[in-house]
Amino acid sequence: MKGLLCKAIAGFYYVHNDDGVFECKARGNFRKDGISPLVGDTVEITVGADGKGVIEKIYPRKNCLIRPAIANIDKLFIVSSFSTPAPNLFIIDRITALSCFHSITPIIVFNKCDLGDFTEYRQIYEKSGFKTLVVSAESGEGIQPLKDELKNCVSAFTGNSGVGKSSLLNLLFENLKLATGEVSNKLGRGRHTTRHIELFKHEFGGYVADTPGFSSLDSQLDTLEFKENLISCFPDLVKFSYECRFTDCSHICEMGCGVCQAVMDGKLQKSRHQSYCSLYEEMKNLKSWESNKKR
Numbered sequence: 001m002k003g004l005l006c007k008a009i010a011g012f013y014y015v016h017n018d019d020g021v022f023e024c025k026a027r028g029n030f031r032k033d034g035i036s037p038l039v040g041d042t043v044e045i046t047v048g049a050d051g052k053g054v055i056e057k058i059y060p061r062k063n064c065l066i067r068p069a070i071a072n073i074d075k076l077f078i079v080s081s082f083s084t085p086a087p088n089l090f091i092i093d094r095i096t097a098l099s100c101f102h103s104i105t106p107i108i109v110f111n112k113c114d115l116g117d118f119t120e121y122r123q124i125y126e127k128s129g130f131k132t133l134v135v136s137a138e139s140g141e142g143i144q145p146l147k148d149e150l151k152n153c154v155s156a157f158t159g160n161s162g163v164g165k166s167s168l169l170n171l172l173f174e175n176l177k178l179a180t181g182e183v184s185n186k187l188g189r190g191r192h193t194t195r196h197i198e199l200f201k202h203e204f205g206g207y208v209a210d211t212p213g214f215s216s217l218d219s220q221l222d223t224l225e226f227k228e229n230l231i232s233c234f235p236d237l238v239k240f241s242y243e244c245r246f247t248d249c250s251h252i253c254e255m256g257c258g259v260c261q262a263v264m265d266g267k268l269q270k271s272r273h274q275s276y277c278s279l280y281e282e283m284k285n286l287k288s289w290e291s292n293k294k295r
Contacts, residue, residue: 005041005055006199006207013037013055015045016201024053038064039197040071040154040209063102070197070209072154073102077146079109079159079168082116088160089124093275095158096130097233101226107149108132111164114139124269128236137167147172147204154199156209173202227283234276240268252277 003017044057080087099106110118125132135142159165199207243258251259262268
């Protein structure tokens with residue numbers, strides 16, 4: 001049978017399909033081949049007379065994260081708020097860059113619209129080509145478009161403390177029957193985070209990831225591959241990079257740079273280019289041996 005691996009704990013894997021949930025072990029040859037099943041994997045299992053299963057095959061992954069160890073995330077919802085704390089565009093941009101690097105669709109969610117006007121922030125990301133939603137977990141404003149984005153996909157949420165992520169998750173996933181105080185533990189960072197990763201099936205026809213938090217995704221900046229592909233992780237900058245005079249342009253401040261010219265012409269959001277430059281400076285001296293050590 002084919003199914004979705006939704007939980008992994010202590011060497012046991014729990015696979016969901018239309019027939020139910022099956023507790024499975026993995027074939028020994030996976031370990032021999034240096035492969036481990038991950039939450040989010042689409043797998044093929046055989047089930048014995050006792051109802052226990054064995055994972056026989058792991059289907060190809062579209063993405064795979066190291067920390068948190070999860071595969072095949074479709075969408076990452078990046079939650080920010082109007083105040084306490086105010087939106088930090090650099091943090092949003094570095095998470096969108098990592099999402100693009102891993103072929104995960106980033107969706108920007110500005111919460112607490114009942115406290116102020118997000119028009120300026122919304123325009124930055126909509127003009128940069130990102131799906132951007134403005135919501136209020138307090139009043140329920142804008143929640144339906146967010147629910148629509150959750151349909152038929154595997155999603156995860158990230159956001160700093162104080163942005164109202166827990167309240168938003170509690171409003172969205174009432175069917176999980178989680179008390180408000182438990183949401184940060186079950187579906188976010190929280191003070192006492194979960195020790196394993198799990199996918200919860202929800203009423204919108206998809207799954208939401210319960211992990212100890214996606215803040216650790218940030219650690220994957222320290223890879224040579226990400227450094228070498230940085231410009232492609234800013235899709236709004238890429239199209240202007242083809243107009244650069246030199247093929248080895250860093251797109252920071254060079255004469256004849258198509259990206260810099262687009263910023264000056266108002267075709268490219270200045271804050272987006274500033275975030276690119278900050279990430280470039282952060283990683284420009286990263287060597288291959290450092291990258292391997294940090295992995």
